[in-house]
Amino acid sequence: MKIKFNQSSSLLSVLLIAALVTGCNGSDNSSSSNSSTQSTSNTSISGLAYDAVTNSVFSVNNFGTLCSISVSKVPGDISCNIAMPVNIVITSQVVSDGSGNIYALGKQVGSNVGYLMQYKTQDQTWTTTQIQLPYLAAFNKILYRANKLYLSDPNDGTLYTITLGANTVASITNYFIESPAVVEDFDTSGNLYFSHQTNNLDSATFRTVLATTAYVVPAGSAGGNLASQFGVGNVNINDMAYVNNKIYACADSNFIYSPTGSTAANNWQVLTNQAKPTYFSCDYLTTDSANLYYVEAIWVDENTFSNGYINKVAV
């Protein structure tokens, strides 16, 4: 018998999640291991999060190690030498709660044991709690709002939330009108923005044309058909962030933005990057409300390509 999980059987979904959430009553202030410093010269980092307490930007590298750079050193290479909890690696992108905590999902090396990870940036200490989600945390983006983490299942249209402290997991099936969806950011009203990659066949060339369509879901709603398209869908977006009533995005070799309240009829506008008038790239971005900090890919030498370089542009 084939059981359709997470799509038609939300009851089963809840039961299964309950079964999978393990160890929720036992947080562990883990001792840290001194992982060796990873050079960013030939590594990739995923996601970006700004921490106001230490005035730094955080990320995770391809070994699942937390990385950081003080904004005073931007532009520059991010450093991935933060001591990690013993035998646990980060398996998602990282997110800041704006109050000195960095959150991520993690995994015990060589096991199927998952963790919710909290890093206090001021004290440089970790707290890890066993938690199991019924989907793959393949370096997906996660969001923070009002003591909850928000995640999207990369394989279907389910939204997951983790209530911090209680460490309980809840889900809303068919939350995303298009899937797979990437949760992008909240605005100050609590509306959730997400993106979806479209793969349309060009009728003239019979080639697939990739583009990104952005959507906004009203605060507190169940999503689905309540989502509306945000901006025209003919752009190619890597990452999005809310700043001062606008949504900014990395898009090919441009920063683009559109004010909150935009619809499918509104074209994205281009933010000129004065520092880089010619070709540049932007993988991920975060903000301190005055600047966008972004991951730029650079050639280190003839054979080495790095995307561990952090740059900034004023907004």
Next chain:
Amino acid sequence: MSAKRQLLKYISATLLCLGVFSTVTYANSAPKSLKGGVSPTWAVLGAPTLYTTGMPTSTIICVDTTNSTVGSNPQAGFTLNSSVSGIELNSVLNLGVKAELPKIESYGGLNANLNASFSANAKNTEYSYNYTYLYTYSSEATFPIISYGDTNLSPSGKAAREAGLEAFMNTCGDSYVSSLRAGTVLAVDVKVTFQNKEEAESFFESAAAGGYGALGGITTYISSSQLAKNAVMSISAMQLGGTPESLNQILGYDSTTGGYYATACGVANSPAACQKTIDAILLYANTLSTQISGGTNLYFFNPVLGWYSKLGISVPDPQALSAETQAAQSSVINQINLSQSRIIFLSNYKQNSLPLQADVKTYIDKQIHTLQARIDYINSAAVDCFNANAETCPRIVGEITQRIKSTPDAFGFSKDNYNKLNSAWYYTYGNRSTYIVPVSLFGAYATIAGTTDNPLDKPGLAATVYSAQENGVSYVTQFDIPDIDFLFWGSYNTCLPASNDDKFATTRNFICRDGIFNTPTPVQFIATTNPI
């Protein structure tokens, strides 16, 4: 003025100017760039050539062609009845045919003209298979040998010879065009482009086993293959000589390909559209003979080379290039071919509907950018490798290597990243083979799982591959994959090394558990080339 009209004008101008060329004095120094000299219509009677490449060394005619003739009874040569080889195509397109130059079919890519562009487009790649056809209608053009000795030289040739052997070789080459065809040529290329390497490879094997039909039956031949059901067929045509503007009524003008005409149709959903285009081309081909009636609008092609020494002119026979020079030429051609194939893979990967993460998208964009810059730079810098200055090629290759090394922003190539993307794993459970292919450079993968007979039809479920390093060598420590038996759709299996696993082997033995019943399931993961 359209490119075609310019081409026709150039053909006419060339014919009219033969006499003028004969009064021009020899060039004092070797031509520094062949690009200007290698127009699609360089092949005229007496044109000086380097025998080992079959290509011109300058535009100065060094032999006396005053009494040249063009036959008055043109005949059909190729008639679209069977596909032609790359060598035959290049010969008709005046791109050189000397077999001793390694991979001479790639040579056309070094010349920035429409013929070279068409020839390059007609080359097979890992993703595409080409059926190329020719229709030719022509007479022989030649000139009589009036005596034996230096009297066969034109005034320019005599001046060059009197200036010394080196000046003569630089200006007049070691050979010349002794005869060629004059008429019109229609070249048609039917390209079948597949969605991934696996489908293309399977089709290549079946096509190699089968015969090639005439152009009229090629649509039926291709569309009857189950292997091509997801393929795109594109038809390109180029006419030289005659009045090629008429071709525009059949195929749309394609500005991106530099002036020849192309159209595309899906093999599965619009074979009739493909056939309609081909039928129109076949009808059109029957009108070509009328387009050159009266000896007008002639295109000269298929040059036959003669040696000056055999005319009794006191210069050495053509010499083979040194082994060092041939190696340098090969290096240039290989570097261009390699860069082109890498661009094709990266472009195809980005267009394959995978949920690529930002780092891969950026890497692909930037890598294509620098690889294309490499090709453009090598094309420009290596021109002398294939003309009369060919012996300077080893030095040129050294300079190219140094320049690429010292300017990574412009020409960088990340072998590590490229190899990561071009690698995949696959496992088999039951009768179902599933590939997992990278969508990031840090462990995020996606499945390409079989839901139908075609194992590559269903992309996109997330997977994660965890790695570690030992003494600088990476190995996989864990696979997280979608539920292997699909019992719990949406859940996943965690797979850890089995006791008999060798972590550095290409076939890995793992035990997978679904996290629900936790029944251990042995699964082999096999490292392979990315099938996309």
